[in-house]
Every structure is written in C-alpha cells, then in structure tokens.
Amino acid sequence: MNEAFEKLEREKQDRIIDAALDEFAEHGLTKASTNRIVKAAGIGKGMLFYYFRNKLELYSFLLDYAIACLQEHFAQAEWITDVDIIERYRKLNEIKMANYFKNRKVYDFITRVYLDKTNAELSEDVRMQLAFIEKKREDVLSGVFSSADTSLFRNDILPENILKYIKWSMDGFTQDIINRVKDVRISSMDYAPYLEEYETYLSDLKKLFYK
Numbered sequence: 001m002n003e004a005f006e007k008l009e010r011e012k013q014d015r016i017i018d019a020a021l022d023e024f025a026e027h028g029l030t031k032a033s034t035n036r037i038v039k040a041a042g043i044g045k046g047m048l049f050y051y052f053r054n055k056l057e058l059y060s061f062l063l064d065y066a067i068a069c070l071q072e073h074f075a076q077a078e079w080i081t082d083v084d085i086i087e088r089y090r091k092l093n094e095i096k097m098a099n100y101f102k103n104r105k106v107y108d109f110i111t112r113v114y115l116d117k118t119n120a121e122l123s124e125d126v127r128m129q130l131a132f133i134e135k136k137r138e139d140v141l142s143g144v145f146s147s148a149d150t151s152l153f154r155n156d157i158l159p160e161n162i163l164k165y166i167k168w169s170m171d172g173f174t175q176d177i178i179n180r181v182k183d184v185r186i187s188s189m190d191y192a193p194y195l196e197e198y199e200t201y202l203s204d205l206k207k208l209f210y211k
Contacts, residue, residue, distance in 0.1 A: 002061055005051040015041040016048065017065060018105060020058055025108035028116045029059055056123055062109060063129040069106045070133065073099045077140045083149035085166060086202050086210075092144065093198060141167075154211050162209045173201055 005013065019040035023032045034055055038045045052058040076095045082088050100107045110133075116122075117130055145167065150159035157165075177194060 002051060005061070008051065012041075012043065016043065016051075017062070020062055021105040021109045024059060024062060025105065025112045028112055029055070029119055029121055030116075032059075034058075056121065056126070060123070060126050060129065063113065063126060063133075066106045066110050066113075067129065067133060069099075069103045070110070070136070074136050074140055078143060080143070083147065084152060085144060085148040085163070086206050088144045088148070089170065090199070090202055092140070093195070097195065152210050154209060157209070166205055166209065169201075169205060173198070 008016075016037070019037045022040065023037045027033070032055060034045065034048060037058075038048050041048075048058070052061060073095060076099075077092055080088050080091050080095075082091060113130065122130075145163055148163065150162070153159050153162045
C-alpha cells in the first residue's frame with residue numbers, strides 16, 4: 001500500500017490512476033511515458049515522482065489496484081453452480097464482460113499486462129503479483145471443472161478425456177485471441193466480434209462432445 005498516495009485527495013488520485021492505466025494499457029511498460037501520464041492527469045512530474053519513485057513502482061501499484069478490482073470478478077465466479085461445463089464457461093464470460101464494462105480501464109490494463117508478462121524489466125515483486133492473478137484465474141477454472149455433469153457428454157469418449165479436450169480447446173482459443181490482439185491498440189479494440197466468436201466456439205464444443 002502506498003500510504004502517501006492514499007492521503008492525496010481522491011479526485012487527484014483518480015486522475016493519476018486513470019491516466020496511468022490508459023498509458024500502460026496503450027503502450028505497455030517499456031514504451032509507457034511518465035510525461036504523457038502527468039500531462040493526461042494534469043499534474044506536475046514532481047508530484048508523480050513524489051508518490052512513485054519510478055515507472056515500475058507506479059506499474060506495481062496499478063497491479064495491486066487492478067487485483068482489488070478483479071477480486072469482485074473472482075468472487076462472483078465462485079458462485080457459478082451450473083452443472084453443464086459449457087454453460088459455466090458462458091456464465092464466466094458474462095461475469096467477465098459485466099465487470100469489464102464496469103472497470104474497462106482496469107481490464108484494458110490487465111490485457112496489456114498479460115501481453116507483456118515476459119518483459120525482462122519486470123521486478124520480482126511484479127512477477128509475484130502476476131503469479132497471484134494467474135493462481136486466482138487457475139482456481140476459478142478449476143472450479144469450472146469441479147462437479148461437472150459428465151452424463152451430458154457423448155458415450156463413445158471417456159468423460160475425463162472430454163473434460164481435457166474442452167480445457168485444452170479453451171486454453172488454445174484464449175492463446176489464439178492473445179496472439180491476434182497483441183499488436184492492436186487496446187483503446188481502439190472492438191470486443192464484440194471476439195464475444196460472438198466465443199459464443200460460436202462454445203456451441204461448436206457442445207456439438208462435438210455432447211449427446
């Protein structure tokens with residue numbers, strides 16, 4: 001926690017956070033500019049560096065801020081009880097998109113973080129923060145696969161294999177999306193086509209693996 005920053009008036013906090021989220025989401029850690037951040041926030045550079053010693057410390061602070069926002073997403077996901085695994089994926093996506101439109105800047109930032117997570121500039125503290133997010137994500141996905149109703153699956157393939165195929169397919173789909181958007185300007189992205197593609201993909205999985 002940055003206690004000094006917490007004492008800053010809320011309106012200025014919000015301006016700095018919003019400007020920094022936008023800058024890192026658009027340019028990533030390496031190419032992000034503190035000059036652009038202070039200009040967008042309407043503050044002096046000295047003020048920014050009073051609260052954050054360098055760009056990486058600001059980045060780490062934003063990760064903590066994003067994690068706090070994502071906790072609501074993770075908590076909601078834990079309440080998904082549908083026994084149909086494909087429907088669980090669909091509901092997870094609905095939760096994600098509802099939270100995305102509520103906290104778009106945070107999710108745009110997290111998207112860029114995932115694209116930049118192999119960046120050599122990242123400190124050990126930042127890597128630990130990323131590991132925490134990844135662990136929470138894995139916990140949510142583990143919950144998706146727990147207590148799934150395998151009686152819905154076709155009978156000529158072992159249920160445990162179908163679960164693996166669905167997981168591998170969804171992991172591959174996610175990685176494919178990441179590869180396609182890594183060079184796209186985050187702020188100009190239209191997510192609608194990806195959502196439509198996701199829904200089609202889930203429907204196709206049902207056709208392949210369900211009775």
